[in-house]
Amino acid sequence: MALPRWALPEYFADVLPVEAQGIEHLRRVLLDEFRLNGYQLVIPPTVEYLDSLVSGTGRDMDDSMFKFVDQISGRTMALRADTTPQVTRIDAHLLNRQGVTRLCYCGPVVNVLPRSMTASREPLQIGAELYGHDGIEADVEVLRLLARTLALSGARASRIDVGHVGLFRALAELAGLDREAEEALFGILQAKDVPALRDFTATMAEPARSGLLALPGLYGDANVLLRARDVLPDVAGVHAALDELLHLARQLGELPLSFDLADLRGYHYHTGLMFAAYCGASPTAVALGGRYNEVGRAFGRARPATGFSLDLRELAALGAGVGMSGAILAPLDNSAELAACVSALRAGGEVVMQELPGHTGSWREAGCDRRVVLKDGAWCVAALED
Template sequence: MNWLLPEYIADVLPHEAAHIELLRRAVLDLFRVRGYELVMPPLLEHLDSLLTGSGSDLRLRTFKLVDQLSGRTLGLRADMTPQVARIDAHLLNRQGVTRLCYCGSVLHTLPALQASSREPIQLGAELFGYAGIEADLEAIRLMAVVLGTAGIPASRIDIGHVGVFRALAGAAGLADDVEAKILQLLQVKDIPSLHDACEKVAEPYRSAFLRLPELYGDGNILETASRELPALPEIASALEAMRHLQTSLPELPLSFDLADLRGYHYHNGVVFAAYYPGFPSAIALGGRYDGVGKDFGRTRPATGFSMDLREVARLAVSGKAGGAIMAPHSATDSALASQIEALREQGEVVVELLPGESCCEGPLCDRQLVENDGQWTVRETIGD
């Protein structure tokens, strides 16, 4: 059965491919008019370069192979963000703010979700060179605009800040293994096991770790956290950053989750995730990841977001299934040929039948070009 593809790998058929491509063009144009420049990193790189700044978060998700030219280990990219950080730090080497965007296939060793593809089309935007909260604000607002443009506006955008947990872990003097265990339990919100893991943690930090999973909800949670968490400067700064986002984005459905530690070893500030009804996980993810460019020769502030364009296209309302116009063969009719070209210049899809072809087998034709009194006009139905 040579036609079978590997598990969680699938072809994209014409209608879905057309919708993905239309969305790709629309979003890249949206990025362009906001000053984000398109980059196209290679599909494979030296493994160390692909994993820079991500630690073990990407290592298990990355396919590896040996380069027959150099003998070095290569990786098929599982995330384009480290590649874009490399381009900013090493190739462009600009001093000020740089805005970059990208769209391309990535490959995962395992699917992120049970029904997900192992070959997502990762689309995203990154802002380098600005450490202020205004950059995070721009990234969150841009993510929301992209989802709205795709026809799937976010029903909820969760905001977190990894600095809260990092400050508590540092002040409590946690051993590495204890910190890793508490981090894991917070991520899955396993409260009973969290109580056991925190048993020997000194107060007030034990109570703070146990309280984090409950600090979830609207902006009032930030004031609750300010009252109940230890008065550490890093926590105060993180809460102030989230208050600023709340005040600056009243048009968005923001909520706050102080136990959202996704990408903890990668991110170092504000993190955010957008959700859409009926989808079992976040439809878009982002956050601040300062310093990833250090291994490429230059430490730079950075923030951004990404999403799987295939999933976005699948969820988006695509409108009509076809919308093409069926036309007779025009080789011997110059008036017909001119009308076909005029319609195509207007953006219409016109399928010109070949001699002997009786119907439109490709795009779903819902209209027909017919002759009436020597004039070629579009009829809204298909008929004889």
């Protein structure tokens, strides 16, 4: 049976007026908040040449993108599946600033497959990125901004899981693993497959073996970081990662941080701290972020970088709503007094629509909950009668 012409592909959806109004309101609120924190808005194109979108660690997105041939150049192009590589290209190649650069963005991305059973294949991605500072202070700033973003939406974070890819890489180097073996170990840890981890490390020398076996059990509040100092090998890479995590725990005590030292989400992409934020009503992470210092190398400039992104549509649905009133219906009248009244209402932020003749539907269905009426010789706002 043929699908009707109005049917959309799976995991794509129209955004109807009430929801769209809430999403747009939240977009403005968040971009204004980013601006107040020094993050400047950039708007990359939704389509680029494929080799640009998969440059550096962005190559992990290769299987997530829709690809096609450009009819002008003959080169392969793609719809972006993530905006961060594009913003990194802008920082590295177009702006080319020497100091700290703060950038933000908001726009649609498209995925070949949804990232979860409830996700859209066309998220409206919003995010903030900080370039040019390799210290933990930048990570603290970004995490605070993320928490503020969720609070402004009404979807306050219930948990922010934090990990550090440096721990795994330090232990893999200590074990002398080649690239293939490191990838296999990564898969085992991502699956939290402890029996397979025991088998994999059975012939491995100490202390790398005991350190890797300890990772799956190192999760919880900040106390787990102190325990990690006792059970993980005494090597520089491990010390540096734990020091950064402990600094976060001290500086961000007001946030609901938890630590999972075996979580390697974004392993091929991130170079240091990684985090995922959760809200009470969502079973999956609503925001992802972390440090990714190597992405800009493909554009000729590997700058320190950290940031986060999330789906604005999902965030608006999880939030408490924008609480905006309905529109005001104004009669069809050419009087100067009514025109002045309507202008004053619109200047105050009210939506006013004119009552056109011959309307047979419900004005409430059109979004109105009040109307302008003439009372005692003056135009005023009254409730819309059913």
